[in-house]
Amino acid sequence: MDGNEVTISLKHLRKSFTKNRDVVQALDDFNLDVNQGEFVCLLGPSGCGKTTVLRIVAGLESASEGDAVVGGKKVTSAGPDRGMVFQEFALFPWRTVRKNIEFGLEVKGVPEDQRSRTSSQLIDLVGLKGFEDAHPKELSGGMKQRVGIARALANEPAVLLMDEPFGSLDAQTRNLMQKELLRIWSATGKTILFVTHSVDEAVFLADRIVVMTARPGKVREDVRVELPRPRDRTSREFIEVRGKVLEELDEEFEKARAKELSPD
Amino acid sequence: MNSIAKTLSKAIIANWLNIILGVMSLETFLILWSLYSGWLHGDWVFSGRHRSTSAEFLPYPWDVLSAFAQSFTVRDPVNNLYMTSHMYASLKRIFFGFVLAFCLAVPLGLLMGRSKSAEAIGKPILELFRPIPPLAWAPLFLVALKFFWGPIAIVFLGVFFPILLNVILGAKSVDPMLIDAARALGARRRDVFAKVVLPYTLPYIMTGVTVGLGVGWMCIVAAEMLGAVGGGVGGYIYNMVYQEGMYDKVYAGMAVIGLLSVLTTGVAALFEQRLTRWMGMK
Numbered sequence: 001m002d003g004n005e006v007t008i009s010l011k012h013l014r015k016s017f018t019k020n021r022d023v024v025q026a027l028d029d030f031n032l033d034v035n036q037g038e039f040v041c042l043l044g045p046s047g048c049g050k051t052t053v054l055r056i057v058a059g060l061e062s063a064s065e066g067d068a069v070v071g072g073k074k075v076t077s078a079g080p081d082r083g084m085v086f087q088e089f090a091l092f093p094w095r096t097v098r099k100n101i102e103f104g105l106e107v108k109g110v111p112e113d114q115r116s117r118t119s120s121q122l123i124d125l126v127g128l129k130g131f132e133d134a135h136p137k138e139l140s141g142g143m144k145q146r147v148g149i150a151r152a153l154a155n156e157p158a159v160l161l162m163d164e165p166f167g168s169l170d171a172q173t174r175n176l177m178q179k180e181l182l183r184i185w186s187a188t189g190k191t192i193l194f195v196t197h198s199v200d201e202a203v204f205l206a207d208r209i210v211v212m213t214a215r216p217g218k219v220r221e222d223v224r225v226e227l228p229r230p231r232d233r234t235s236r237e238f239i240e241v242r243g244k245v246l247e248e249l250d251e252e253f254e255k256a257r258a259k260e261l262s263p264d
Numbered sequence: 265m266n267s268i269a270k271t272l273s274k275a276i277i278a279n280w281l282n283i284i285l286g287v288m289s290l291e292t293f294l295i296l297w298s299l300y301s302g303w304l305h306g307d308w309v310f311s312g313r314h315r316s317t318s319a320e321f322l323p324y325p326w327d328v329l330s331a332f333a334q335s336f337t338v339r340d341p342v343n344n345l346y347m348t349s350h351m352y353a354s355l356k357r358i359f360f361g362f363v364l365a366f367c368l369a370v371p372l373g374l375l376m377g378r379s380k381s382a383e384a385i386g387k388p389i390l391e392l393f394r395p396i397p398p399l400a401w402a403p404l405f406l407v408a409l410k411f412f413w414g415p416i417a418i419v420f421l422g423v424f425f426p427i428l429l430n431v432i433l434g435a436k437s438v439d440p441m442l443i444d445a446a447r448a449l450g451a452r453r454r455d456v457f458a459k460v461v462l463p464y465t466l467p468y469i470m471t472g473v474t475v476g477l478g479v480g481w482m483c484i485v486a487a488e489m490l491g492a493v494g495g496g497v498g499g500y501i502y503n504m505v506y507q508e509g510m511y512d513k514v515y516a517g518m519a520v521i522g523l524l525s526v527l528t529t530g531v532a533a534l535f536e537q538r539l540t541r542w543m544g545m546k
Contacts, residue, residue, distance in 0.1 A: 078444075083449075
């Protein structure tokens with residue numbers, strides 16, 4: 001991994017949609033380059049459009065203006081070259097763990113023996129051995145998200161798009177899953193674009209933290225986190241970075257709130 | 265350990281109590297029925313009473329039971345058929361009507377649930393015909409479609425709407441996030457349909473089937489009473505009232521219909537259970 005090749009390139013993204021006959025500007029000239037193998041966190045006040053950015057990269061939504069380019073190809077629709085992990089897991093409840101993981105391969109027409117070989121490897125990687133034949137409802141939140149990650153990895157995507165993947169987990173599980181994700185990341189070398197509203201999570205995980213402005217969302221600050229891994233949440237350096245990012249975010253949060261209180 | 269044993273024995277006792285209560289409820293019903301019959305007939309403690317003219321309408325439970333048993337061994341006086349032939353005739357109509365309705369309602373429901381324009385086209389027609397009770401069609405169908413297809417068509421209408429409405433509901437309520445997830449994993453339109461929409465809708469289809477079967481039995485009894493030929497339990501009940509005045513056989517026919525309805529919905533429920541368990545939904 002040379003780390004200099006741009007994998008995700010977002011140029012002048014604009015997105016507006018209508019809500020109750022009002023036009024809402026979600027994104028306004030959003031620009032971002034993510035290098036190969038990089039772990040980038042999108043951070044911003046709620047409603048700032050960070051999920052919209054992710055969904056545009058995934059091809060689940062289209063930008064009103066501007067281009068999203070992934071791996072040199074312009075994004076026109078959803079595709080298996082970009083794996084997506086959802087906050088609410090979005091597992092297929094009627095499929096077992098193994099069958100959930102194999103979904104993408106099935107759709108691609110990969111033969112069964114090869115499918116099960118891949119899913120077995122991924123089950124090992126995310127630590128779900130022994131739960132192959134369990135259904136999602138039998139799993140805890142953390143385990144469900146392990147399935148979600150394995151399922152996204154099965155297609156061997158160039159990038160992993162994660163939409164607040166640990167947002168609905170309790171604090172302990174969340175911390176554990178963050179460590180697990182870093183382990184999986186270093187094992188697979190994927191490029192990760194990770195949406196969160198937790199400063200702590202972003203500082204713990206990311207190579208770069210992209211702080212977004214309040215709606216309409218654009219890049220306010222691109223913070224490089226140089227701390228060595230594994231990061232210690234109680235170290236002085238960690239708290240310093242955290243404080244700096246928090247300050248940026250607080251300002252945007254105040255702006256968002258002021259806007260909410262005085263609608264134009 | 266002691267407390268576990270205590271809770272266990274409590275649960276067992278509660279279970280037995282419920283069974284005993286159920287048996288007692290049925291027993292009380294049968295006793296009250298017998299007493300009322302006795303009162304009408306002027307038997308036992310009511311022997312001082314004259315036999316009411318309406319006594320024949322309420323035979324004793326044991327008379328109904330023997331009429332029930334007899335209907336399987338003795339041919340009925342009107343059609344000269346055993347009860348099994350009547351059951352076969354009714355089941356056949358239910359089967360054909362049901363299969364036709366199912367094969368049409370499921371794809372149509374999926375289409376209307378997933379496509380806005382299909383819904384825009386189908387909804388007005390659906391809302392036009394839905395409020396008309398299927399039995400309102402019965403006389404017309406029997407005359408126009410004759411006695412083979414007539415009753416089947418009535419059953420068809422009875423089964424069709426419950427399935428269609430449930431499938432539309434199910435197809436509409438598919439979690440959009442699951443569709444997003446499938447698309448992000450490379451699923452094309454038809455994959456999304458076959459691997460997400462269809463499995464998601466299955467429990468709704470089964471609900472429609474169960475409701476539809478109930479309505480179907482209602483329809484078949486009425487259609488047969490309106491003159492479907494070639495036997496049928498509904499026709500049997502009708503004939504026993506209007507041609508023979510054999511009221512014990514009337515009640516026996518009602519019991520047969522009840523049993524058949526329980527049987528078909530039971531098969532559907534079993535199928536649903538298997539399906540949902542296999543799919544891991546339950």
